[in-house]
Amino acid sequence: MAVKTPLKWVGSKARLIPQLLPHLPEGKRLIEPFAGSCAVMMNTDYDEYLIGDINPDLVNLYKAMAYHTDAFLVELETLFSAGSLGEEESRAVFYYAVRDLFNQSEKGDANCVEAAARFMYLNRHGFNGLCRYNRRGQFNVPFGKYKKPYFPLEEIRAFKEKAKRATFITAHYSETLELVRDGYDVIYCDPPYLTESDNFTAYHGSSFTHMDQGRLARKLRRLARKGISVVASNSNLEMVHYLYAGFEAVQVNAPRSVGASAVSQKMASELILKSPLDSIAKAIA
Secondary structure: OOOOOOOOOOOOOHHHHHHHHHHOOOOOEEEEOOOOOOHHHHOOOOOEEEEEEOOHHHHHHHHHHHHOHHHHHHHHHHHHHHHOOOOHHHHHHHHHHHHHHHHHOOOOHHHHHHHHHHHHHHHHHEHHHOOOEOOOOOEOOOEOOOOOOOOOHHHHHHHHHHHHHEEEEEOOHHHHHOOOOOOOEEEEEOOOOOOOOOOOOOOOOOOOOHHHHHHHHHHHHHHHHOOOEEEEEEEOOHHHHHHOOOOEEEEEEEEEOOOOOHHHOEEEEEEEEEOOHHHHHHHHO
16 A cells, blocks of 8 residues: 655655556666655665655645654644634634634745745645646645645655655756766656646646646656656656657556546556667666
């Protein structure tokens, strides 16, 4: 059974781990330019991890859980306790007050723990665990109406232990990929998936467009030609097959639950894309 992560996360690989792990190659360090919930880090055993994401709120949360665990837990417990008082209407008022404070806060070193605790509270109490921002960069997920959201104490403690091997950076994926070391690193890319619409692509202030998908695929292809082991995930669409032509494409089925009730959840076809073995062989020769 996969190790759970502290965050609820759209597109988390937690439920896909058994299918993904056999396709991740050996290496010293795993690089993830799209950190997400860190499910892959939590369920693998590399010597080191370089975890990057463009969302500073997410990276700040990781650093708070890793480096200021006790203070973070105190702040989080306070929010969970206060947010559980009263009827649903009162809990909703508290949620939106925390959301306003989160959006107004300066997320610098001085209050990183407080901002991180608010982010985790919003994640656990917001609708479906979404992470969504408007064009002004404000977190705008509505209240989730949950009676007793789960407090991820054990998951936070496990994250702290695993994070001893990790470095966390706020960076665009292209900046993270510039830090790859030949003969040392393995890359796993789990970007916002290509869709036939623009739904669920704005995990940060700006969307991940079709042009971004093309740029990422070209960057990964260049790294594969240098002999770097590259694995990526994406949706099973014709355009993805085109962008990653030459990569080995393994089709898997993954559960989809965002925007759906428990009885209407469906399985969606996804792709695990692996750098061609002939590219690696040529680079080594």
